[in-house]
Amino acid sequence: MIFIVLFCFISFPEQRNINELKGTISMIEHERNDIEIMLDNVGMVYDSADGKEVTALTSVTMDIHKGEFISLLGPSGCGKTTLLRIIADLIHPTSGNVLIGGVSPKDARLKRRYGMVFQSATLYDWRTVIKNIELPLEITHCPKKERHERAMKMLDLVGLSDFADHYPRQLSGGMQQRVGIARALALQPEILLMDEPFSALDEFTREKLHVDLLKIWRKTNKTIIFVTHNIQESVFLSDRICVLSPHPGRLSAIIDVDLPRPRTMDIKDTPEFTALVSKVRNSFEGV
Amino acid sequence: MLHSKKVRSGVTNIGCPLLFGAALVASWQTGLLHKILKTDEYILPYPMRIIDIMKENSDKIMLNVNASVKVALIGLLLGSVLGYLIAIIATVFPKYGSGGLTIVSAFNAIPIVALAPVFINWTKDVSDIAEERSMAAKILVVTVTSMAAMSVNAYRGLTELPPFSEDLMKTYAAGRLTEFFKLRFPNSVPYIFTALRVSVPGSVIGALVSEYFAEYIIGVGRQIRENILIAQYxxxxxxxxxxxxxxxxxxxxxxxxxxxxxxxxLHRT
Incomplete structure (x- = not known):
């Protein structure tokens, strides 16, 4: 009897304690370093239709800090969307580790720690604008009154308060994408993942949305990961640009963008901006 | 400008068929149609004569209409609900889903003429009353014919979703049931109507044809047959x-x- 009790005391709790301790240490490290997302040697290999293995992404290692605006920049096939989808737990990496605020991407997803904006606005055409923004709040069983208030606040943030009762198809592409951003922010996530959100928009609308997005970012203080293939877009928006190169998809450079904030459209005419654009362009490998 | 365009298209949409119908009835009543079709007023009675008979026999006709409509509606309801359930099962098990639906569609390709005697045989022990036995067999025929259209269309509505909408649901950590009620079901509503556009006329045809083979003599379809048999055209x-x-x-x-x-x-067109 004594032996069994001793055994329990000595072996099992110890095992558990060590695991807990490891978890706590990694959490403390995260908080101390202000790291929101940690990518360690992340790789992704697909099986193609003809049975061959295709390397979409190989050994990506980097840290993303809280409140940072990061761009994943690269041409088609460089794995930038793959990387974003790995962070979002929409696909699982075949190698390496991802930690989001000290937990796995799956736990982060289940805790609804990120909002996502897709290439198309993905609004449900049977719901009004306000009902589209309320959707995530409905799913999380937020009370009706609070749901409406929060959705209206988000709509106000993206400057579309007057369009609450419109249906998506009554809005322009740019307005639809702004509703998409409002919806992604509705659950007040810590991280905003954006997958080429403005690629389908015209140049004028896109430039306006760039300025709007920076304003929203400043007000909400989110960590933003922004996937794009547009060099100017990434330089204008980001704190840091992760340049990804194709065949196989890999991280070929991380470039700091030390342009002053708040940024306005005028910054695009400065020599610093132009210099950064060419620096980014020259950092691509094998394109 | 837009208003006048709408009015004009309304006139073409409704006006033309009406005009055609009126011309047809006029040529029928004046005997012109009989000359064109090389037939006589015994085989193809004048419209006014048909209307007179309908007036004289209105009670009997309504009795038969009730029987046929009841079969069509109950069969349509059962078939549509079953078809939608099959579509849901196919969505939940995508591996077997499309294969299962092909089988349902193949089953639907069997002519009613072949199905009806089989179902009459199946339902012979359902009730002691001939009317009820026949009713069950007829409803079964309509159920089967309505089921395929609904299952195939509803499956499309449940699976052909707007791009990224499934990913969106995943980012909200939504369960399958939530995903069904918030995304798949509303997305499938227009497809339900597409199915009904096929199965509503189909259910009427199914009811009328199945009456031909039923044990108990009732229904509009059966009366057409009975009257032709005794040359009461x-x-x-x-x-x-x-x-x-x-x-x-x-x-x-x-x-x-x-x-x-x-x-x-749903604010859709």
């Missing part, structure tokens, strides 16, 4: 016109329901 025509009216009225009700539900509630 005028009465047979009265039932043919009644069958057309049933089909048109049911289709009109469907169109009305579709426009109200899709436009007002």
């Amino acid at each position: 005028a009465t047979a025509w009265a039932y043919i016109v009644t069958a057309c009216i049933i089909g048109i009225v049911m289709y009109a009700i469907l169109m009305l329901a579709e426009s109200i539900i899709l436009k007002a509630c």
Whole structure:
């Protein structure tokens, strides 16, 4: 009897304690370093239709800090969307580790720690604008009154308060994408993942949305990961640009963008901006 | 400008068929149609004669209409619900889903003429009353014919979703049930109406044809057959016109329901 009790005391709790301790240490490290997302040697290999293995992404290692605006920049096939989808737990990496605020991407997803904006606005055409923004709040069983208030606040943030009762198809592409951003922010996530959100928009609308997005970012203080293939877009928006190169998809450079904030459209005419654009362009490998 | 365009298209949409119908009835009543079709007024009675017979026999006709409509509606309801359930099962098990639906569609390709005797055999022990036995067999025929259209269309509505919408649900950590009620079901509503556009006329045809084979003699379809057998062509025509009216009225009700539900509630066209 004594032996069994001793055994329990000595072996099992110890095992558990060590695991807990490891978890706590990694959490403390995260908080101390202000790291929101940690990518360690992340790789992704697909099986193609003809049975061959295709390397979409190989050994990506980097840290993303809280409140940072990061761009994943690269041409088609460089794995930038793959990387974003790995962070979002929409696909699982075949190698390496991802930690989001000290937990796995799956736990982060289940805790609804990120909002996502897709290439198309993905609004449900049977719901009004306000009902589209309320959707995530409905799913999380937020009370009706609070749901409406929060959705209206988000709509106000993206400057579309007057369009609450419109249906998506009554809005322009740019307005639809702004509703998409409002919806992604509705659950007040810590991280905003954006997958080429403005690629389908015209140049004028896109430039306006760039300025709007920076304003929203400043007000909400989110960590933003922004996937794009547009060099100017990434330089204008980001704190840091992760340049990804194709065949196989890999991280070929991380470039700091030390342009002053708040940024306005005028910054695009400065020599610093132009210099950064060419620096980014020259950092691509094998394109 | 836009208003006048709308009015003009309304005139073409409604006016032309009306004009054609009126011309047809006029040539029929004046005997011109008989000359064109090389037939006589015994085989193809004048419209006024048909209307007179319908008036004289209105009680009997209504009795048969009730029987046929009951079969069509119950069969349509059962078939549509079963079809939708099959579509849900196919969505939940995508591996077997499309294969299962192919089987349902293949089953639907079997002619009613072949199905009806089989179902009459199946339902022979359902009740001691012939009317009830026949009713069950007829409903079964309509159920099977309505099921395929609904299952195939509803499956499309449940699986052909707007791009990234499944990813969106995943980012909200939504369960399958939530995903069904918030995304898949509303997405499938227009497809339900597409199915009904096929299965509503189909259910009327199914009801009328299955009556031919039923043990108990009732229904508009059966009366067409019985009257032709005894060479009462005028009465047979009265039932043919009644069958057309049933089909048109049911289709009109469907169109009305579709426009109200899709436009007002879901704001779709």
